[in-house]
Structures are given as structure tokens and as C-alpha cells.
Amino acid sequence: MSRREAKSVTATLPAGVDAPVFAEPWQAEAFAMTVALHDKGLFSWSEWADALSAEVRKPGVASDGHDYYEHWLAALENLLSAKGVAGKGDVDSLAAAWERAAHSTPHGKPILLDNDPGPTEGRGGPTG
Structure with a gap:
């Protein structure tokens, strides 16, 4: 979403709402996946809170919070790995x-994932 589009969306939000909750669609998807995995019993909210807290306490976190959902995604990936669902x-x-x-x-x-041509290493891809 461009800044112009974001301003347009912000201008049409209900009173008291300053900005969209998610800046990018992938952020909403990461949020939804987390809720769905919790609902399926993969982890408790306290486990989630611990995982997310560990990520946002790491050095280099943006003071303005613009990288919050990057940390959210890292926390989710770490939980998936810890639970044996999917390794890194x-x-x-x-x-x-x-x-x-x-x-x-x-x-x-x-x-679509079906459009994946597969890795190019060793196949004479664009770089030879």
C-alpha cells in the first residue's frame, strides 16, 4: 500500500481510529495464522506472549515499532520450530x-506455489 493509499484509507476510518491496524497484508496474515494455530491448541497465549516478548526485547528493535510484525513473524517461526511443526x-x-x-x-x-520453478542452483539458471 502506498502512502497516498494509506492516507486515503485513514481519511475514511471511523472516528477515534487513527490508522489501519496492519500496514501490509502479510501482517494481517501472520496475525491470523497465529490466532488459528492457538485455536488449534498448538500453543497457549502465555507461550505466545513469552515468544513475542523475547523477540521484541532483542537488540536493534525499532523504537517507533515499524518492525513489530517482523518480530511477530520471528516469534511464530520460533514456536513452530519449538513445537516440532516446522523447523527453520x-x-x-x-x-x-x-x-x-x-x-x-x-x-x-x-x-500460486505451483508457479515455483524450483531452485536454480546447479540447473544452469540465469547466472549460468
Whole structure:
């Protein structure tokens, strides 16, 4: 969302609401995944609070909070790993597959994991 679009959305919000809760769609998705995984019993809210607190207390956290959902996502990934659901390598591999799929998808078309051409290392990809 551009700043112009954000200002437009902010201008139409109900009285008392200063800005959208999520700056980017992925933030809302990370939030929703966390709630869904809690609802399925993967972790308790106290476990979640501990994981998120550990992330936001790390050095280098932005004082204005603009990186809050990056820490949210890191906390979720750490819980997935700690619970044996998905290790860091699994999460990183899947994220890389989605990235490749996004780059392989024509503009205006839905990004689907099926569009992932696979890793290019050792296959004579664009760099040879």
C-alpha cells in the first residue's frame, strides 16, 4: 500500500481510529495464522506472549515499532520450530519457494506455489 493509499484509507476510518491496524497484508496474515494455530491448541497465549516478548526485547528493535510484525513473524517461526511443526529450514525453504513463485507469476495473476520453478542452483539458471 502506498502512502497516498494509506492516507486515503485513514481519511475514511471511523472516528477515534487513527490508522489501519496492519500496514501490509502479510501482517494481517501472520496475525491470523497465529490466532488459528492457538485455536488449534498448538500453543497457549502465555507461550505466545513469552515468544513475542523475547523477540521484541532483542537488540536493534525499532523504537517507533515499524518492525513489530517482523518480530511477530520471528516469534511464530520460533514456536513452530519449538513445537516440532516446522523447523527453520522448512520455513526458509517454503518462503523461498513462494518468492520464486512470485517472481515467476505474470503481473496481475494470482501467485500460486505451483508457479515455483524450483531452485536454480546447479540447473544452469540465469547466472549460468
